[in-house]
Every structure is written in structure tokens, then in C-alpha cells.
Amino acid sequence: MKERFIENGIEYVKCGDYYLPNFELPQNQYEIGKYSRMRLQFLKTSKPCRYSTLLMTGKLNEHLHEVDVQAEKILEQFIKSAEQTAPDKATHQMEWVGYMNNAKSCAEEVILERVVYAESRNFMF
Numbered sequence: 001m002k003e004r005f006i007e008n009g010i011e012y013v014k015c016g017d018y019y020l021p022n023f024e025l026p027q028n029q030y031e032i033g034k035y036s037r038m039r040l041q042f043l044k045t046s047k048p049c050r051y052s053t054l055l056m057t058g059k060l061n062e063h064l065h066e067v068d069v070q071a072e073k074i075l076e077q078f079i080k081s082a083e084q085t086a087p088d089k090a091t092h093q094m095e096w097v098g099y100m101n102n103a104k105s106c107a108e109e110v111i112l113e114r115v116v117y118a119e120s121r122n123f124m125f
Helices: 034-046 048-057 060-085 093-116
Strands: 004-007 010-015 018-021
Touching (some): 060 093
């Protein structure tokens, strides 16, 4: 029997009595952030088929990077909008801190709902 063969574009290697697909995962080019790690955990526990598909096609890291980029964009938009209507930082420091913390919390809620725990890959923002 052959040690290696290709069928349907997938290379198989003989390991003992079995032929196993010879997959190589691409090197991770992106750093994984907070929201990507949350998305990864969500995919592993709630969407195992989607996780396996992304992993086997080598698109998992790209997908997680896209989650981070999308989350940062949403967070940036919320912070910019909050800065325009926030009280004066020099005179009302505690109010300003509370206002900005509230903006960040709202942004995080939107990120979790529309990016991290979204059912599809197409995000809302």
C-alpha cells in the first residue's frame, strides 16, 4: 500500500493501519485580544462545527483577528461620541470618569451581542 496519496485535493499519510489527512495549519500572524478569546471560547462550546470548519480551513486566526478589528472599531466609535458630549474633564473629573466608563460599558455590551456572540460571520457594524 502507498504511504501517501492525494484524493479530492487532500493529501493522506499512512499512520499504522490508517490513512490520516495531512493538514498543516498556517502560522498565527495576528495577536489574539480579549474579544477574540471570548469568540474562540464561544465557537468551541456553542458552535463546534463552525469552529472545526474554521480550524481545518486555516481561517480561524483570520476570523479571530476580524473580531478584534470589529470590536476595536465599535469601541472607538463609542468613545469618540462620548467625548463630544462628556462634561469638562478639568473641572468635573469624577463625572467625566463615570461618563467614559458608562460609554465603555455600553460599547462592550454592543460588542458582545453583535460581534462575539453573533450567530453569523457577517457583523452588524
